[in-house]
Amino acid sequence: MKSLVVYSSLTGNTRKVAEAIYNALPEPKEIHPSDEAPSPEDFDFIATGFWVDKGTADAKSRQFMETLSGKKVGLFGTLGAYPDSDHGRQCITRVSELLAGNQLCGTFLCQGKVDPKLIKMMETTMKDDPHHGMTPERRKRHEEAAKHPDKNDLINAAGAFAGMAKAICLDLEKKEVRG
Numbered sequence: 140m141k142s143l144v145v146y147s148s149l150t151g152n153t154r155k156v157a158e159a160i161y162n163a164l165p166e167p168k169e170i171h172p173s174d175e176a177p178s179p180e181d182f183d184f185i186a187t188g189f190w191v192d193k194g195t196a197d198a199k200s201r202q203f204m205e206t207l208s209g210k211k212v213g214l215f216g217t218l219g220a221y222p223d224s225d226h227g228r229q230c231i232t233r234v235s236e237l238l239a240g241n242q243l244c245g246t247f248l249c250q251g252k253v254d255p256k257l258i259k260m261m262e263t264t265m266k267d268d269p270h271h272g273m274t275p276e277r278r279k280r281h282e283e284a285a286k287h288p289d290k291n292d293l294i295n296a297a298g299a300f301a302g303m304a305k306a307i308c309l310d311l312e313k314k315e316v317r318g
């Protein structure tokens with residue numbers, strides 16, 4: 140079974156998760172940023188990673204996901220919000236929908252430190268915006284996000300994707316035996 144990890148990352152959070160996933164997958168395997176990804180044709184399992192940009196996957200990862208069809212896919216992402224919040228759930232649902240036409244084997248989402256430049260904007264130019272201006276609640280969330288992805292996130296991501304890969308390997312072996 141040949142695996143491909145493809146990710147997009149502006150400030151490094153999603154890259155860290157991608158690398159943890161890559162390390163947990165069996166050989167043969169490759170890892171590439173979205174804009175340098177090879178054709179997915181030759182791979183049995185695609186792990187595709189995104190960072191949340193305005194409620195959906197960033198443009199580069201969406202572009203790559205559009206090239207996938209009929210593949211076994213594992214989806215992972217990072218975001219500033221809590222993964223188990225309504226926003227987190229909406230994001231993963233929305234991005235999963237981009238993969239219609241593939242077999243979605245599993246998903247993984249964790250918080251990732253928000254770019255300090257964006258936080259500064261929320262405190263200054265956006266301060267009166269009801270959706271983005273800084274509030275004590277948003278500050279608390281950013282303080283939590285600043286600790287992620289942490290060791291546990293990386294362990295959980297690795298475990299989730301190792302499990303998906305194992306299931307796919309078993310499935311491929313069964314198909315070989317059956318001929």
Ligand SMILES: Cc1cc2nc3c(=O)[nH]c(=O)nc-3n(C[C@H](O)[C@H](O)[C@H](O)COP(=O)(O)O)c2cc1C
Pocket residue numbers: 147148149150151152153154190191192193194195217218219220221226250251252253254257
């Ligand atoms: C322009 C911009 C838009 C963002 N939009 C959202 C958003 O809609 N929801 C959210 O939860 N986080 C949002 N974030 C936070 C990022 O998704 C989060 O920090 C992510 O971990 C960044 O990943 P990276 O380090 O791989 O680039 C945004 C960040 C930036 C810079």
